[in-house]
Amino acid sequence: MNIGDVAALSGLPAKTIRYYEDVGLVKPLRSTNGYRTFRESDAHKLAFLGRSRALGFSIEDCRNLIALYEDEKRASAEVKDIAEQHLERIDDKIAELKEMRATLVHLVDACAGDHRPDCPILADLATKHRGEEQLKNTAL
């Protein structure tokens, strides 16, 4: 299979697949004309990568997940560990975004949004909130 074929199969852009080879996630063969040649196992791995990335795993996580996937003697605890750490990062990110959201909703609601210059949003941004602490204490 050429790169276009695996791209179609995996749903990943050819550029991305080349990038994955660059960072060592796939190691396709080369045919005599210099073209990459992908085996079934490579196509499979790329699908795995696509799915893992869609779930937000980092490239490093993907590297580890693939290593575990290929290790018959893995302990599922190792996989679960990676997933749980990722879950924690996601939860942190969601919490952070919700904090921002709460503040923004509050400000947007307070702003008339008309032709006049008076704006509670700008007023808030211009206000000293000591350190960055105020954000951490914002109610969700």
Next chain:
Amino acid sequence: MNIGDVAALSGLPAKTIRYYEDVGLVKPLRSTNGYRTFRESDAHKLAFLGRSRALGFSIEDCRNLIALYEDEKRASAEVKDIAEQHLERIDDKIAELKEMRATLVHLVDACAGDHRPDCPILADLATKHRGEEQLKNTAL
């Protein structure tokens, strides 16, 4: 004021402040020894930037927000517009993360996390989910 002083005042690292100068967000003066000299208004602007960035506004948004802030004849509608667009981006991001989270929680729950190699997480990642559509259809 030297850069260290505004850094302490604004809570921003000196490196970040230099970067903000690079991208034209602040324009401190220079004293004869080459040191940046920040006026009160610069310190104020940096605090504004710190707060805006903490709320997740992009550098480009910040540029526009500061321009509006300094424009006495602004319409608050313009500010509100920027904030609402940002809010929308945040909502999209939260929705995306929640989708990932739901899938991950499901998978983590299903995984024994012991010494055995059997792992529903890997099994899922290795499964073909046609296109990338499956994720968009995942229940929140």
Next chain:
DNA sequence: GCTTGACCTTCCAGTTGGTGGAAGCCCTAG
């Protein structure tokens, strides 16, 4: 008067995960 250390300067490189584009082979169909 000299050294030490804190502060300041610039510039270059790296981060994450790709994406865009240019220049140039390769291959097949008409």
Next chain:
DNA sequence: CTAGGGCTTCCACCAACTGGAAGGTCAAGC
């Protein structure tokens, strides 16, 4: 034999910094 599409490499760029090296400046202490 030429046109097209697919493939190759390499280089640059995105956001928003961050780290580090090499070196200038300044105030205090001995």
